[in-house]
Amino acid sequence: MSNKAEAPKLTGTPGDGPIQFMDLRAQQARIRDGVEARLKAVLDHGRYINGPELTELEEALCAFTGAADCVGVASGTDSLIIGMLGEGVGQGDAVFVPSVTYNATVNAVLLAGATPVFVDVRPDTFNIDPADLAAKIEGVLEDGALKPRMVIPVDLFGLPADYPKMGKVANEYGLQIFADAAQSFGGSLGNARVGTLAPLSSTSFFPGKGLGAYGDAGALFTMDKAKGEVWRSIRWHGTDEARQESVRVGFNGRLDSMQAAVLLEKLSIFPEELELRAKHATHYDTRLGDKIDLPPRNSGFQSSFGYYTIALAARDKVRAALKAADIPCAAYYAQPLHKMKAFAPYAPEQGLPVAERLADELLSLPMHPYLTEGQVDRVADVVLGAL
Numbered sequence: 001m002s003n004k005a006e007a008p009k010l011t012g013t014p015g016d017g018p019i020q021f022m023d024l025r026a027q028q029a030r031i032r033d034g035v036e037a038r039l040k041a042v043l044d045h046g047r048y049i050n051g052p053e054l055t056e057l058e059e060a061l062c063a064f065t066g067a068a069d070c071v072g073v074a075s076g077t078d079s080l081i082i083g084m085l086g087e088g089v090g091q092g093d094a095v096f097v098p099s100v101t102y103n104a105t106v107n108a109v110l111l112a113g114a115t116p117v118f119v120d121v122r123p124d125t126f127n128i129d130p131a132d133l134a135a136k137i138e139g140v141l142e143d144g145a146l147k148p149r150m151v152i153p154v155d156l157f158g159l160p161a162d163y164p165k166m167g168k169v170a171n172e173y174g175l176q177i178f179a180d181a182a183q184s185f186g187g188s189l190g191n192a193r194v195g196t197l198a199p200l201s202s203t204s205f206f207p208g209k210g211l212g213a214y215g216d217a218g219a220l221f222t223m224d225k226a227k228g229e230v231w232r233s234i235r236w237h238g239t240d241e242a243r244q245e246s247v248r249v250g251f252n253g254r255l256d257s258m259q260a261a262v263l264l265e266k267l268s269i270f271p272e273e274l275e276l277r278a279k280h281a282t283h284y285d286t287r288l289g290d291k292i293d294l295p296p297r298n299s300g301f302q303s304s305f306g307y308y309t310i311a312l313a314a315r316d317k318v319r320a321a322l323k324a325a326d327i328p329c330a331a332y333y334a335q336p337l338h339k340m341k342a343f344a345p346y347a348p349e350q351g352l353p354v355a356e357r358l359a360d361e362l363l364s365l366p367m368h369p370y371l372t373e374g375q376v377d378r379v380a381d382v383v384l385g386a387l
């Protein structure tokens with residue numbers, strides 16, 4: 001069992017070789033011994049579900065975020081569904097979501113039985129626009145068919161959404177805020193960490209996320225311990241504490257001991273990894289900031305830099321130049337959700353102009369803790385050269 005007080009040290013960086021979009025191998029090389037020890041402990045005790053690692057992880061995540069309770073679940077998608085079921089969100093309810101996000105946010109709303117209402121995003125932060133949120137709530141009220149129930153802001157690319165502004169809108173209309181923090185674990189607003197910025201928050205530990213398992217996993221966070229108890233029941237088929245009686249509808253949404261073990265080991269280096277991501281982002285900013293409008297920095301909203309994403313009118317030209325230079329990049333997200341086949345029935349008639357423009361402009365550059373300064377320079381040189 002790895003119980004080191006000190007995080008394993010960085011032992012050499014991978015040099016200025018091929019640039020990875022994210023680099024799980026370099027990370028694994030650092031923590032391999034600890035992960036193997038943790039996995040061996042699970043094999044030894046044999047409690048593959050609900051082993052001691054789960055409670056240890058939930059406590060460690062509470063300590064890291066400052067949340068009063070954390071409930072580990074099987075994926076980020078499950079955390080969204082469980083959060084909505086726990087609040088009784090379902091048929092007849094309008095759940096407001098940004099159109100620029102991964103499809104899981106909207107799938108979860110539909111799987112919970114509610115109706116998604118797409119909201120436009122801000123051109124500077126790429127996050128849900130609180131002014132358009134108010135407009136869309138008014139539209140739902142006027143229409144009268146649905147009850148405005150919940151907003152699910154997404155902390156896109158790692159940057160926390162504007163919870164203070166959204167709080168005002170939500171208060172005015174009696175809406176609940178449920179943060180989809182799948183991409184922002186480790187981010188913060190002032191002194192408050194992601195996980196505590198909304199009454200309910202969810203995250204994903206998909207392997208490519210800032211804190212990733214070696215399989216699927218996710219978690220819910222709250223300041224209200226009563227919510228945690230409901231989530232624990234839903235993730236275990238809706239049973240009571242003794243697991244004898246079904247007291248509500250639930251399903252198998254459990255986080256297994258192996259994934260918890262991996263996450264515990266990775267958590268030991270996570271604070272240092274966040275600092276490295278922030279350092280690389282600052283270097284990108286310095287190189288690109290004169291030529292490209294960057295999302296606001298130093299505003300108190302601290303991104304976890306799950307991704308380093310910029311908006312460029314010349315996106316496709318830059319993308320081609322990066323490809324020619326063998327540098328990986330990604331157009332997250334090249335299509336707003338309201339334009340996708342499965343969600344088109346919920347598209348607002350008048351469209352969402354900012355989301356639609358950003359679909360042609362967003363570009364995510366290589367971002368992970370194990371980049372070198374020279375690699376960031378090489379990416380920046382190609383981007384600037386193609387403008």
Ligand SMILES: Cc1ncc(COP(=O)(O)O)c(C=O)c1O
Nearest residue numbers: 075076077102104105182204206
């Ligand atoms: C914004 C967002 N929400 C939800 C999810 C779903 O998480 P998972 O893949 O763990 O189900 C993801 C990631 O995949 C995501 O990026």
